[in-house]
Amino acid sequence: MSRQQELIGNYEAAKKECNNDDVLLLAVSKLKPADDIKILYDHGIRHFGENYVQELVEKSEILPKDIKWHFIGGLQTNKCKDLAKVPNIAVVETIDSLKKARKLNEARGNYNPDQPPITCNIQINTSNEDQKSGLKDEQEIFKLVEFFLDSNTKYITLNGLMTIGSWDTSHNDDPGLENKDFSKLVEWKTTIDKRFGTHLKLSMGMTSDFKQAIRQGSSEVRVGTMIFGARPTKS
Numbered sequence: 001m002s003r004q005q006e007l008i009g010n011y012e013a014a015k016k017e018c019n020n021d022d023v024l025l026l027a028v029s030k031l032k033p034a035d036d037i038k039i040l041y042d043h044g045i046r047h048f049g050e051n052y053v054q055e056l057v058e059k060s061e062i063l064p065k066d067i068k069w070h071f072i073g074g075l076q077t078n079k080c081k082d083l084a085k086v087p088n089i090a091v092v093e094t095i096d097s098l099k100k101a102r103k104l105n106e107a108r109g110n111y112n113p114d115q116p117p118i119t120c121n122i123q124i125n126t127s128n129e130d131q132k133s134g135l136k137d138e139q140e141i142f143k144l145v146e147f148f149l150d151s152n153t154k155y156i157t158l159n160g161l162m163t164i165g166s167w168d169t170s171h172n173d174d175p176g177l178e179n180k181d182f183s184k185l186v187e188w189k190t191t192i193d194k195r196f197g198t199h200l201k202l203s204m205g206m207t208s209d210f211k212q213a214i215r216q217g218s219s220e221v222r223v224g225t226m227i228f229g230a231r232p233t234k235s
């Protein structure tokens with residue numbers, strides 16, 4: 001089988017398992033070559049997810065400009081500028097502090113004021129694991145939402161909430177079982193929507209747990225391994 005047949009077959013299989021045309025299937029292409037992305041691009045796919053700023057920047061320079069890049073990796077304040085410079089960065093999914101939101105807004109205004117605002121997700125740590133990023137504190141979350149809703153924040157907009165489920169819950173042997181990390185994210189959406197009148201979307205679910213995430217109301221699933229195969233380790 002050619003790489004083309006393989007990638008398209010995998011993507012279509014994942015799409016079929018989503019079983020819902022309203023759910024965005026984000027193809028997570030981190031550590032995979034630009035050629036793989038181009039194959040799916042030619043098949044009509046436009047949304048791709050990357051975890052490393054430098055890799056995203058390099059791929060964005062050589063790949064078509066109507067790709068909608070999603071940054072889904074751990075965000076550092078000093079990298080917000082590099083992301084904002086990418087004209088077709090569409091979504092930054094891992095905003096977890098006011099400082100980073102401020103920086104991203106400011107940098108987008110400086111470098112790409114005429115491009116569409118970057119839509120952002122607030123990352124929530126629903127599993128309480130220390131090694132995971134994301135916010136847990138209600139006051140911090142509310143302050144960040146308020147910052148987005150402020151009319152001075154012109155270059156970024158709030159799209160929704162994002163979480164990474166804990167490994168244990170996502171590798172549960174019982175596929176129909178409710179994932180408590182996803183339930184937590186749904187609760188946060190309900191709380192915030194009620195308080196601020198928003199209609200937040202939910203980015204939750206990866207290769208091992210996206211079907212369950214969709215059952216629990218996900219609007220976007222981020223799938224890498226099922227589409228591209230196992231990844232090399234980052235050097």
Ligand SMILES: *Cc1c(COP(=O)(O)O)cnc(C)c1O
Nearest residue numbers: 028072206207208222223224225
């Ligand atoms: C790598 C990654 C994914 C994709 O993971 P797979 O298990 O390969 O589908 C999804 N979300 C985030 C945040 C990631 O870092």
